[in-house]
Amino acid sequence: MTFSLPQLKYDPTTFRDFVSPQTFACHHEKHHAAYISNTNQLIKGSDYENKSLLEIVMTSSGPLFNNAAQAWNHEFYFNCLTPQPSAMPAQLKGLLEANFGSVDAFMEKFSAAAVNNFGSGWTWLMQTGPNKLKIFSTSNAANPMVDGFNPVLTVDVWEHAYYLDFQNRRADYVKAFLAHVDWDFVTSCLK
Numbered sequence: 001m002t003f004s005l006p007q008l009k010y011d012p013t014t015f016r017d018f019v020s021p022q023t024f025a026c027h028h029e030k031h032h033a034a035y036i037s038n039t040n041q042l043i044k045g046s047d048y049e050n051k052s053l054l055e056i057v058m059t060s061s062g063p064l065f066n067n068a069a070q071a072w073n074h075e076f077y078f079n080c081l082t083p084q085p086s087a088m089p090a091q092l093k094g095l096l097e098a099n100f101g102s103v104d105a106f107m108e109k110f111s112a113a114a115v116n117n118f119g120s121g122w123t124w125l126m127q128t129g130p131n132k133l134k135i136f137s138t139s140n141a142a143n144p145m146v147d148g149f150n151p152v153l154t155v156d157v158w159e160h161a162y163y164l165d166f167q168n169r170r171a172d173y174v175k176a177f178l179a180h181v182d183w184d185f186v187t188s189c190l191k
């Protein structure tokens with residue numbers, strides 16, 4: 001199987017008060033595309049050649065895992081965003097209140113985890129059980145789904161995700177990210 005770069009589901013020039021179209025272009029068309037291209041190179045002629053991207057992420061290690069997971073993580077990250085966020089669905093709001101006390105408390109905890117995620121990585125909201133949500137921070141390409149958890153939201157805290165616009169102000173980037181989350185998509189990821 002040869003993987004190709006997924007299209008963004010929105011026009012990146014329509015975001016306001018988030019990262020610039022230049023960051024989107026570099027992030028999607030250079031970084032994300034490179035992870036996909038590298039994955040295609042690494043699976044050529046191997047047992048992974050006929051597996052899905054998800055299957056590769058769940059079963060590989062080393063450079064193939066790093067590239068395949070980054071390809072998967074980026075597609076998921078871009079899907080978590082929208083230029084026009086709507087109200088949070090009641091199902092998700094109820095789950096966040098049950099797990100974190102309030103939506104605001106979740107936002108604060110998620111932001112703190114993302115801001116304090118040392119180095120390059122991802123901060124996640126994962127479903128760890130039928131009505132259980134938990135925040136994880138991972139380094140580099142790691143994704144808690146390999147431990148059996150279900151991803152529902154992620155923020156990319158690699159510097160390439162924000163440095164052109166926010167420089168070292170990761171907290172401002174995370175705040176802007178949370179103002180542009182597609183809560184309908186997040187809710188659709190719940191199992």
Ligand SMILES: [Fe+2]
Binds near residue numbers: 158
């Ligand atoms: Fe990234």
